[in-house]
Amino acid sequence: MLSNMPEAARVPSPHPDLLDLEARYDRPLMQRRDFIATLVAGTLLSRAVRGRELPSDLEVTRLVGFDLPTRRSKIAGKNSRLDVHGDTATDRMLRIHTNTNVVGVGYCGASEQDAAKLLGRNPFDFYREPETRMESPLGTGTMPLWDLLGKVRETPIHELLGNRGPERVPCYDGSIYFADLLPQYADRWEDRFKQEIDMGLKLGHRAFKVKIGRGAKWMSREEGDARDIAVLEVIRDHAGPDILIGVDANNGYDLAGTRRLFEKIGKLNIAFAEEMFEEEAEACLEFRELLRSHGSKTLIADGETQDDLDVFKPFIEAKAIDIYQGDMRRFGYEGILLEASWCEPQGLRVAPHNWGSLVGFYMQLHVGRAVPNFYRAEHDPLTSEILVADGYSIKEGMAGVPDAPGAGLAIDEKKFAAEATVRFDLHA
Numbered sequence: 001m002l003s004n005m006p007e008a009a010r011v012p013s014p015h016p017d018l019l020d021l022e023a024r025y026d027r028p029l030m031q032r033r034d035f036i037a038t039l040v041a042g043t044l045l046s047r048a049v050r051g052r053e054l055p056s057d058l059e060v061t062r063l064v065g066f067d068l069p070t071r072r073s074k075i076a077g078k079n080s081r082l083d084v085h086g087d088t089a090t091d092r093m094l095r096i097h098t099n100t101n102v103v104g105v106g107y108c109g110a111s112e113q114d115a116a117k118l119l120g121r122n123p124f125d126f127y128r129e130p131e132t133r134m135e136s137p138l139g140t141g142t143m144p145l146w147d148l149l150g151k152v153r154e155t156p157i158h159e160l161l162g163n164r165g166p167e168r169v170p171c172y173d174g175s176i177y178f179a180d181l182l183p184q185y186a187d188r189w190e191d192r193f194k195q196e197i198d199m200g201l202k203l204g205h206r207a208f209k210v211k212i213g214r215g216a217k218w219m220s221r222e223e224g225d226a227r228d229i230a231v232l233e234v235i236r237d238h239a240g241p242d243i244l245i246g247v248d249a250n251n252g253y254d255l256a257g258t259r260r261l262f263e264k265i266g267k268l269n270i271a272f273a274e275e276m277f278e279e280e281a282e283a284c285l286e287f288r289e290l291l292r293s294h295g296s297k298t299l300i301a302d303g304e305t306q307d308d309l310d311v312f313k314p315f316i317e318a319k320a321i322d323i324y325q326g327d328m329r330r331f332g333y334e335g336i337l338l339e340a341s342w343c344e345p346q347g348l349r350v351a352p353h354n355w356g357s358l359v360g361f362y363m364q365l366h367v368g369r370a371v372p373n374f375y376r377a378e379h380d381p382l383t384s385e386i387l388v389a390d391g392y393s394i395k396e397g398m399a400g401v402p403d404a405p406g407a408g409l410a411i412d413e414k415k416f417a418a419e420a421t422v423r424f425d426l427h428a
Helices: 032-050 112-118 143-153 157-161 189-203 221-239 255-268 281-293 309-318 328-346 358-370 413-419
Strands: 060-076 086-098 103-107 168-176 207-211 244-248 270-274 299-302 377-379 393-395 398-400 421-427
Touching: 060 112, 060 168, 060 189, 060 358, 086 143, 086 358, 103 143, 103 358, 112 421, 143 157, 143 328, 157 328, 157 358, 168 189, 168 244, 168 358, 189 221, 207 221, 207 270, 221 244, 221 255, 255 270, 255 281, 281 299, 281 309, 309 328, 328 358, 358 377
Parallel strands: 168 207, 168 377, 207 244, 244 270, 270 299
Antiparallel strands: 060 086, 060 421, 086 103, 168 398, 393 398
16 A cells, blocks of 8 residues: 555656656657557557456446545645645545445445436446446446446456556655644744655655645735745755656736746746636736746646536647646546547646545546556545555656556455445445
């Protein structure tokens, strides 16, 4: 499990499998020959997987909806909009039992009433194989169905989804919040940020997303912006030049403030800028022009708050955003694959939003192995004793994804009985 991973060396050279993180937004993600080879290989593999017959007599006999409690090893503080995030989170889960004793498990936010519609049904009646999607009463919460399909076909989810990405998936630590505004660190905040970076490095991370935007709510504009810069300088000085740093303002700046900020932090080599201001195509294009005029390779990321993928279409057409961040759990596998398919022809990337979810991290990693234009997986460093994830790992900034059937996850039944909160238990 991730909680038992060995410590990694503190600041090694970048891993050779890392994506070209400094690529300009319009540089092709792959050379044409490599792209075609990957596409053909993925297609052949997909056809082989699809050629395996699915049992016609499979039936859902039981559905268990439960809440999976998870915990961080630290308190995540405020961001530009919300108060302290704390050290716990919860994933809403579903177990699908069948008459063959094969059980699918995964994130699912569907209601008890909607989930009940699966009872007595063949779960693969909902599988639309040519479109690589599930259409079921579970809505976007299809992970348990994909896990079940993978177990029946003895195939990992990422192969079922396409298998066009790298074997190891780039990721980043997304837990660097406003520790300086927590009372216990107020008089030693510089040291606390150094400690938090060291914690991420021990987990195997070589990339970090740093929250900024203190001047939007918690400090005066001038003081908040100055503190944002000071925090970034402390982190860059401590982490060194080889560690990737991105920023996330949660819309805590406007365009003018963003311009002022980046004129002062350009030397810090910021890899990506997320949600600097409310996304608007012309403003994003103006921000991009500012970055390019200064020779910056910073990528623009946005989109986590949207609940309709169609909102992204004009941004994609205009290439106004480099990295699209539809929420992993809100849109599910099907939605993120669709988003990626729109972005790929334009040379754009996806990096699903995933704060507050351990299972969402694993979902991202399967997408990262399935599509060729995946940027990085967001890791909220949560752990669970209920969920067994032995095949997953993080080393030198890259996440290992198991080739085990389905999601590669299992349930510790004793821990489940003691710690999980069962929301419903339905039988056919």
